[in-house]
Amino acid sequence: MRDKARFLFPFTVVAVGVALVVALVGFMEGVFMGMIDMTANLDSGHLRLVNKAFYDEEHLRPLDRSLANQQETHDWLVKHSSMQVDWAPRIRWGAILDVPDEKGETRSQTPVMGMAMDLKSPNSREIERLRLKSSLVEGDLPKGFNEMLMGVQLAEVLGISVGQSVTLMGQSFDGGMVADNYQVSGLVRFGVSAMDKKMVLIDLVDAQNTFYMEDMVTDWLGYFPPSTDLDDYEELKESMRTGLADWIPHPKDWAKDDAPIILSIRDQQNIGAIMDKFRVIKGFVVGIFTFLMVLVLWNAGILSGIHRYGEMGLRLAFGEPHWRLILTLAIEGLWIGFLGSVAGSLVGGSFAWYLQEVGLNMGDSFAQSGLMINDVVRARVTTDGFVQGIVPGIFASVAGTLVASMAIFQRSEANLFRELEAG
Amino acid sequence: MSETLITLERVCKLYQVGEENFTALNDVSLEVGNGAFMSFVGPSGSGKTTLLNLIGGLDRPTTGSVLFKGRRLENMSREELAAYRRENIGFIFQTYNLLPVYSVYENVLFPLILNGQKESQVRKRVEEMVAKVGLADQMNKKPAQLSGGQCQRVAIARALVKDPMLILADEPTANLDSENSRQILELMQELNHEYKAAVIFSTHDERVTRYIRREVRLEDGSISWDKRRNGTEIET
Numbered sequence A: 001m002r003d004k005a006r007f008l009f010p011f012t013v014v015a016v017g018v019a020l021v022v023a024l025v026g027f028m029e030g031v032f033m034g035m036i037d038m039t040a041n042l043d044s045g046h047l048r049l050v051n052k053a054f055y056d057e058e059h060l061r062p063l064d065r066s067l068a069n070q071q072e073t074h075d076w077l078v079k080h081s082s083m084q085v086d087w088a089p090r091i092r093w094g095a096i097l098d099v100p101d102e103k104g105e106t107r108s109q110t111p112v113m114g115m116a117m118d119l120k121s122p123n124s125r126e127i128e129r130l131r132l133k134s135s136l137v138e139g140d141l142p143k144g145f146n147e148m149l150m151g152v153q154l155a156e157v158l159g160i161s162v163g164q165s166v167t168l169m170g171q172s173f174d175g176g177m178v179a180d181n182y183q184v185s186g187l188v189r190f191g192v193s194a195m196d197k198k199m200v201l202i203d204l205v206d207a208q209n210t211f212y213m214e215d216m217v218t219d220w221l222g223y224f225p226p227s228t229d230l231d232d233y234e235e236l237k238e239s240m241r242t243g244l245a246d247w248i249p250h251p252k253d254w255a256k257d258d259a260p261i262i263l264s265i266r267d268q269q270n271i272g273a274i275m276d277k278f279r280v281i282k283g284f285v286v287g288i289f290t291f292l293m294v295l296v297l298w299n300a301g302i303l304s305g306i307h308r309y310g311e312m313g314l315r316l317a318f319g320e321p322h323w324r325l326i327l328t329l330a331i332e333g334l335w336i337g338f339l340g341s342v343a344g345s346l347v348g349g350s351f352a353w354y355l356q357e358v359g360l361n362m363g364d365s366f367a368q369s370g371l372m373i374n375d376v377v378r379a380r381v382t383t384d385g386f387v388q389g390i391v392p393g394i395f396a397s398v399a400g401t402l403v404a405s406m407a408i409f410q411r412s413e414a415n416l417f418r419e420l421e422a423g
Numbered sequence B: 001m002s003e004t005l006i007t008l009e010r011v012c013k014l015y016q017v018g019e020e021n022f023t024a025l026n027d028v029s030l031e032v033g034n035g036a037f038m039s040f041v042g043p044s045g046s047g048k049t050t051l052l053n054l055i056g057g058l059d060r061p062t063t064g065s066v067l068f069k070g071r072r073l074e075n076m077s078r079e080e081l082a083a084y085r086r087e088n089i090g091f092i093f094q095t096y097n098l099l100p101v102y103s104v105y106e107n108v109l110f111p112l113i114l115n116g117q118k119e120s121q122v123r124k125r126v127e128e129m130v131a132k133v134g135l136a137d138q139m140n141k142k143p144a145q146l147s148g149g150q151c152q153r154v155a156i157a158r159a160l161v162k163d164p165m166l167i168l169a170d171e172p173t174a175n176l177d178s179e180n181s182r183q184i185l186e187l188m189q190e191l192n193h194e195y196k197a198a199v200i201f202s203t204h205d206e207r208v209t210r211y212i213r214r215e216v217r218l219e220d221g222s223i224s225w226d227k228r229r230n231g232t233e234i235e236t
């Protein structure tokens, strides 16, 4: 039947616990997935096709290990992956950036690691992917021939302003020296220090001209739609790998020792291990909160058990079997757990949602970390986050009740009369 | 009227106290007829409550048997004993043991709900029972708002509502003044007539004797005499 006081405490415990779990998981997801997305969008893709020889010495940017047959490769990738996946050609290049003074003589030279991507074709999704428009703090996106985007902090260090010309000096695809002039069309701030300090972006076609890489790219990055489960990446990767083995001998312009490989984001930069650790940590957080909830509810159950000692005794004396009494309590626990979880999810979810929409500026602490973490932390509200809150909430409520009602099971009828008399 | 309702056959009850065995009941044999109105009397510690426990199927004798309408309780499982209590026995306690959060009405309803009945089907029955014990106008009060005598009336209604064969009442008047005790006893007597439920009390209370038809006296766990209203006295 009903007893509001008895209901209110466990309900509050579950609601608060679940709210904390949902908010915390949302927050952690936000930070972590923000980092993963940033890495994927800029650097690793969700999937990546790359020549093994290039990948092995990636830090040296061995452009001679690029992949030829751009169109054919793209067609193959589209055909052998899923419709959902968008394949973006990239060139990872490295060069010396030469900044001239007013007289045209070298003022400074800095090695830079840049990325070239399709910035100019109308159907390219790269601009949107890197949120270049909103990241632009000065100038414009590259539109004309040989234009360049530069991280705002890098420009500051080099004393470069929009409209200035710089020279890229590097090695071409076939090993010769190249030098080409670019004009800085705009400065970008991603809010990720690691990028703002180093980033130089140019258009793919310009890069192909500069480095003599017609019809060649170093990377194909594949992107799933945002909500895709991480496990889907792996699945598609595996299926593409099998196809790849049959395909490798075909493209006519590929070098004999070319060996393109398919990687997922997990395979790169240790991200797999980080993801696994994140899952474990998330599990710990949820587990600890669940454990605490069970503990509190168990004690609450014992307290209310004492409070309800008379009622329990009467029920047993009046002939309610032990198992049914416990079942009744478990169902009560289930309801309380369910209602508490729903309430807690709403509270925790709105908090996480607020953090998702508004963000929390972590200021310099993240800016200096060198991680690909946005300085503004956003939570992420996911259905998973809710499941991770509600399931433990219900579990804790039922488990707490059951542990507390062990006492009932051991209570023997023989003493009921005397116990009830005493009460 | 006397078909046998309860039979005790050489019942002994030992309690283990530390190393020792303490004999709470020693070789008690007894028959209780349908519709009886009787009491166990005797000094504190003589075994009255223990005996009610055994009859009510709340505990099992160490040796000997308790039979309910010829069925041996010792052959029943814990579950079957629970069902036996649920179906046949009403309990009344010295301290009433009403559920404080429920109203009078809900307290009387309680055993029927435990028996799996729907409130809508038994509402009339419950209201009738509450009226029977003279509390029709207190239906929605909580126990804390009632006097001791009124509480015990609720307990009586609660014991009777499921129409049991037997009501066990452990010192039902011990917490009441003499006027209230008298009223409670008269009420129980009246209901015993009307509903044909056998009633077994335990009591210290000399005043009770006036109302009962049979008095069984216990001393140190044995029956010392068994007195009937019609004058026959069986010494043991």
Ligand SMILES: Nc1ncnc2c1ncn2[C@@H]1O[C@H](COP(=O)(O)OP(=O)(O)OP(=O)(O)O)[C@@H](O)[C@H]1O
Pocket (backbone or CB within 6 Å): B015, B016, B017, B022, B023, B024, B042, B043, B044, B045, B046, B047, B048, B049, B050, B051
């Ligand atoms: N669980 C138990 N363990 C040990 N001894 C017990 C236990 N229950 C009862 N006894 C003993 O058995 C004897 C009979 O107890 P019982 O409660 O039946 O007495 P009673 O006649 O109801 O007494 P009172 O009039 O005080 O209620 C007492 O001496 C009591 O101490």
Ligand SMILES: [Mg+2]
Pocket (backbone or CB within 6 Å): B048, B049, B050, B170, B202
């Ligand atoms: Mg007693």
